[in-house]
Amino acid sequence: MVLHRRGLLASGAALGLGAATLARPAIAQGAPLKIGMITSLSGPGSYLGQDIRDGFLLAMEMEGGTLGGTQVQVMVEDDALRPGQGKQIAERFMKNERIKLLTGIVFSNVLGAVAPDVLDAGGIYVSPNASPSNLAGRECHKNFWSVAWQNDSLHESAGQLATNLGQRRMFILAPNYQAGRDAITGFKRLYKGQVVGEVYTRLDQTDYAAEMAQIRAANPDGVYQFHPGGLGIAFLRQYVQAGLLANVPMTLASPSMDSTTLNAVGESALGINVTSHWNSDFDNAASKRFVEAFQRKYNRMPTYYGQQGYDTALAIGAALKGTGGKVDDTEAFYRAMKPANFQSTRGKFSFGANNHPVQDWWALKVENVNGKPALVTKDKVLTDHGDAYASQCRF
Numbered sequence: 001m002v003l004h005r006r007g008l009l010a011s012g013a014a015l016g017l018g019a020a021t022l023a024r025p026a027i028a029q030g031a032p033l034k035i036g037m038i039t040s041l042s043g044p045g046s047y048l049g050q051d052i053r054d055g056f057l058l059a060m061e062m063e064g065g066t067l068g069g070t071q072v073q074v075m076v077e078d079d080a081l082r083p084g085q086g087k088q089i090a091e092r093f094m095k096n097e098r099i100k101l102l103t104g105i106v107f108s109n110v111l112g113a114v115a116p117d118v119l120d121a122g123g124i125y126v127s128p129n130a131s132p133s134n135l136a137g138r139e140c141h142k143n144f145w146s147v148a149w150q151n152d153s154l155h156e157s158a159g160q161l162a163t164n165l166g167q168r169r170m171f172i173l174a175p176n177y178q179a180g181r182d183a184i185t186g187f188k189r190l191y192k193g194q195v196v197g198e199v200y201t202r203l204d205q206t207d208y209a210a211e212m213a214q215i216r217a218a219n220p221d222g223v224y225q226f227h228p229g230g231l232g233i234a235f236l237r238q239y240v241q242a243g244l245l246a247n248v249p250m251t252l253a254s255p256s257m258d259s260t261t262l263n264a265v266g267e268s269a270l271g272i273n274v275t276s277h278w279n280s281d282f283d284n285a286a287s288k289r290f291v292e293a294f295q296r297k298y299n300r301m302p303t304y305y306g307q308q309g310y311d312t313a314l315a316i317g318a319a320l321k322g323t324g325g326k327v328d329d330t331e332a333f334y335r336a337m338k339p340a341n342f343q344s345t346r347g348k349f350s351f352g353a354n355n356h357p358v359q360d361w362w363a364l365k366v367e368n369v370n371g372k373p374a375l376v377t378k379d380k381v382l383t384d385h386g387d388a389y390a391s392q393c394r395f
Contacts, residue, residue, distance in 0.1 A: 055309030
């Protein structure tokens, strides 16, 4: 079942895809296991949180209202991209609802306010997105898991792709918060050319006229920018309106060009290069099943965030199957979670020493497919790629 803020309650059956499409495993007896989902459902990043929520609930629904055979109750609340609000929700979940397993956070500044409290209280946090460098390295924790990526790694793949494309002079931009700083660091780690401009924007910024002028003046070979959600849509629209895309190509990591962004900007995005750990055209059974089910239920193409929410639910389900639905023994949960005994939509997947993904990264390109712009998977950029901080992690 799913409990949303303001008391909206729905059962797994009410949310269902139809009995004919679902396997219905036996549901564990007793009260359902409560999972707390704190995510961004309003503000400029709202569709990111909505897709994480929808992907997670879809996985649960496709298991007949369970995860790993365990009946679960997901309590969903909106952090509105406010760290203080996320912290208050987490405290309420843990104290009032006795929730020990939390997930859902999109933005690293919110996670930074929430994760320490959860971990200090003996809880478990499984991230479907935000994965800042500190929690991958020296401040890693046995009860913190990332199913998405480590923040730097997706931008490392973009730096490698820009190098592969021969873009020797790059202008790079990102918002001035933890994930933005990780993005710039990650891009520069594998980029072999010259950075001719490095700019940090505001996380609430919507007007990028000054940045457009700086890019024009620098006259780079290419631009790399990390602006997730609505920020990325605004940036790209203004970039096109400024006439820059025709002369200065973009190389992006997945948060700056997903299916929602592409729908918003349309054909103006044709030719943009992107890197990702997953794409909706992946040719494996798990991904095809997910994409088909997501489109059938929500009538839209899933973004990377929907895929990450779905995979996060599968990972949690695999752990719960191994613990018999228990989370009180965090050491047992760790042992059950670590092997990653689930079929990831991205194909090959494992957890590294710091509980962060080891996975492949791919080059995508926006091309015209059947008369519409679409993200098309091209070549592999990085193989079995972990992150730069795992060696610092000591549990």
